[in-house]
Structures are given as C-alpha cells and as structure tokens.
Amino acid sequence: MDSKNYTINIAHLYPKLLNIYGDWGNVLTIKRRCEWRNINVNIDSINIGDSIDIKKYDFYFIGGGQDQQQIAVSKELQRHKASLQDARDENAVFLAICGGYQLLGHYYLPGDGDELSGISLLDVYTVAGDKRFIGNVTAECNFIHPQTLVGFENHSGLTYLQNDTLPIATVKTGNGNNGKDKTEGATYKNVFGTYLHGSFLPKNPHFADYLISLALHKRYKEKIELSVLDDTFENKAHEVLINKKY
Numbered sequence: 001m002d003s004k005n006y007t008i009n010i011a012h013l014y015p016k017l018l019n020i021y022g023d024w025g026n027v028l029t030i031k032r033r034c035e036w037r038n039i040n041v042n043i044d045s046i047n048i049g050d051s052i053d054i055k056k057y058d059f060y061f062i063g064g065g066q067d068q069q070q071i072a073v074s075k076e077l078q079r080h081k082a083s084l085q086d087a088r089d090e091n092a093v094f095l096a097i098c099g100g101y102q103l104l105g106h107y108y109l110p111g112d113g114d115e116l117s118g119i120s121l122l123d124v125y126t127v128a129g130d131k132r133f134i135g136n137v138t139a140e141c142n143f144i145h146p147q148t149l150v151g152f153e154n155h156s157g158l159t160y161l162q163n164d165t166l167p168i169a170t171v172k173t174g175n176g177n178n179g180k181d182k183t184e185g186a187t188y189k190n191v192f193g194t195y196l197h198g199s200f201l202p203k204n205p206h207f208a209d210y211l212i213s214l215a216l217h218k219r220y221k222e223k224i225e226l227s228v229l230d231d232t233f234e235n236k237a238h239e240v241l242i243n244k245k246y
Helices: 024-035 067-089 099-103 205-220 232-241
Strands: 007-013 040-046 059-062 093-097 107-109 124-140 148-161 169-173 186-188 191-194
Touching: 007 024, 007 205, 024 040, 024 059, 024 205, 059 067, 067 099, 093 099, 093 205, 099 148, 099 191, 148 232, 205 232
Parallel strands: 007 040, 007 059, 059 093, 093 191, 107 124
Antiparallel strands: 124 148, 124 169, 186 191
C-alpha cells in the first residue's frame, strides 16, 4: 500500500439486538486490521428507527440473535429492503452471521410462530429443523488462501441456496447450512452470510483481509494491495481449530 489516506465506512446493523456469541468481534477485527495498515475506519451503529445512507457505507455487518430479536429486526429491515438491495448492487460488502444471515435471505420459518421476512440480498431461505447443530466447523473455500475457514456453529435453522447464490465453502468437519449438502454459508456479489461464530474473523484473518480489499475496491474503484501483517498468533489460533470437532 502507498501513503494514500484510505478510509472504510462501516454500518453495524442492530448491535443492541443481534450480538450473540461475541459477533462484535468481527467488526473489531476489521477495524484493527485496517488501523494496523493506517486505513481509517468509521463505524456507525444503526439501531431501530435509524436511517441508512447507502452512499456513505462500504461495509455492512449484522450479527446473530435469538428468535425474539430476529422478529424485531425482520420488521425493521423491511423499511430498508430496497435501499440495501441497491447497496448490494453497487458492490457494498455485507457480512452476516447466523440470525443475520437468515434475514438476508427471503425468509426464516421458525418451528412455531409466523414466517419472518428477509430482504432477499441472498437467494436463500431458512426453515427450522428438529436438531440443533452445535460444534466446531472446518470448511474449504476456493477463492481465498489459505482455503480453510474455521468457526463455531450453534443453530437449528436449515438454510438452502438457490440459483446464482453460491456457498462460501464446503464443509469438512461440522454441519454447515443444513447438515445435508455439505455447504457452509452463502455469497452473491459482495454479500456473505455464514453460520460461523467464534467470532468468525479473528480466527480467519485471511477472510477478513479479503473483505477489507473488497470494501476498498468498492469505495475507490481500484484494486488496492494490502500490506502484509504479522499474523503469527492469528494463524496459530486458526490452525489449532482445523478439523477440531468440539
């Protein structure tokens, strides 16, 4: 990277409601890895009732939560559905974890209660299963290096992908989207949804850097090479979890 003063603007969607299992750590990871490279980061918390200026933000993050919190966020997201679809189509980066991932699809149908509408940034849908998937996950992703992704899943929702929405990775250990087709997560354009908690990005610094690169490209319309960081400790944390079941 040269000495140009780069900036990334992040919208953290509904952190008061969707922040289970330390999902905030994903935003913190992006912030720290940018700051270590002298990239400026501005983070705005978007809460119920707030407006969203899609021209401002390069990166959107939404975490996981319980069904009750998802109900409130599902209703709120409908206000912003069209504008967030526009943000997706303008190549903004989205990272959604678990419950937030489900709400970026078409809908989530819980075991009891009404269907929760999503905002269709991803061509996926989720239905409640009768088994809870809990444990560590190792998956292989073919568009980053190293190819392994690790994290911790804890969900009973079964998510199914359709058409141009592709899985982020193939499950090697764990269950992933639905426990049947060996897929984990979903991606379309620069939108990424995953069931991996932990937090996800501290354990996968290479994926964090991939998202940073996409966010910079969105803002500056050019490919920007990131300077190399000393990820000795991050890589050890990643490696010790590969193929670990519990």
